[in-house]
Amino acid sequence: AQSVAQPEDQVNVAEGNPLTVKCTYSVSGNPYLFWYVQYPNRGLQFLLKYITGDNLVKGSYGFEAEFNKSQTSFHLKKPSALVSDSALYFCAVREGADKLIFGTGTRLQVFP
Amino acid sequence: DAGITQSPRHKVTETGTPVTLRCHQTENHRYMYWYRQDPGHGLRLIHYSYGVKDTDKGEVSDGYSVSRSKTEDFLLTLESATSSQTSVYFCAISESETGANVLTFGAGSRLTVL
Numbered sequence: 659a660q661s662v663a664q665p666e667d668q669v670n671v672a673e674g675n676p677l678t679v680k681c682t683y684s685v686s687g688n689p690y691l692f693w694y695v696q697y698p699n700r701g702l703q704f705l706l707k708y709i710t711g712d713n714l715v716k717g718s719y720g721f722e723a724e725f726n727k728s729q730t731s732f733h734l735k736k737p738s739a740l741v742s743d744s745a746l747y748f749c750a751v752r753e754g755a756d757k758l759i760f761g762t763g764t765r766l767q768v769f770p
Numbered sequence: 771d772a773g774i775t776q777s778p779r780h781k782v783t784e785t786g787t788p789v790t791l792r793c794h795q796t797e798n799h800r801y802m803y804w805y806r807q808d809p810g811h812g813l814r815l816i817h818y819s820y821g822v823k824d825t826d827k828g829e830v831s832d833g834y835s836v837s838r839s840k841t842e843d844f845l846l847t848l849e850s851a852t853s854s855q856t857s858v859y860f861c862a863i864s865e866s867e868t869g870a871n872v873l874t875f876g877a878g879s880r881l882t883v884l
Contacts, residue, residue, distance in 0.1 A: 664812075690871075699878075700877065701876055701877050702873070704873065748813065752871075753870075757818060760813040762810060762812035
């Protein structure tokens with residue numbers, strides 16, 4: 659079965675500093691990987707995805723993610739964090755053709 | 771954007787009672803999903819549907835059933851609710867007609883089982 663792991667429950671970063679939210683994956687074959695964000699009391703929103711091609715994927719709100727096949731990682735990054743980026747972030751992988759399997763989530767706290 | 775409506779948004783019920791959550795979409799997307807969100811577990815797939823009357827189990831399907839008699843509606847039923855089913859339930863649709871891809875989520879239904 660495909661799976662993703664988010665090793666950090668929480669990431670703290672100061673506003674203006676770069677941020678990284680980590681995700682590693684375990685899949686057979688080529689992975690379809692996704693990042694979603696959840697703001698308080700809301701559903702999840704799509705940020706970006708990797709299916710094939712360039713290892714650096716750009717997404718919404720200035721976020722990007724780097725696909726690293728040798729390290730089986732798909733870390734989410736942003737060059738300069740904003741307080742408004744504070745939210746819960748989920749990594750996900752496609753299993754088969756029909757399902758997305760999500761990680762346990764990482765809470766990002768950006769301090770002013 | 772696909773419109774997804776979940777109802778009810780909040781429900782408190784007692785152990786042993788049946789509960790049905792409804793997910794309604796305004797477009798004719800083929801794939802619909804039910805997830806539950808719990809602290810420490812992230813989102814876990816309960817059931818999904820790939821067409822009218824076509825459904826399949828996810829990771830945590832025990833104690834849940836689903837039905838899809840119309841393209842726009844996907845119902846999640848707890849036949850006899852238990853306290854372990856206290857959770858926030860999210861419905862989602864895939865905007866791809868060939869499987870799971872970018873999912874659009876509803877606002878969630880918070881269920882408390884006393």
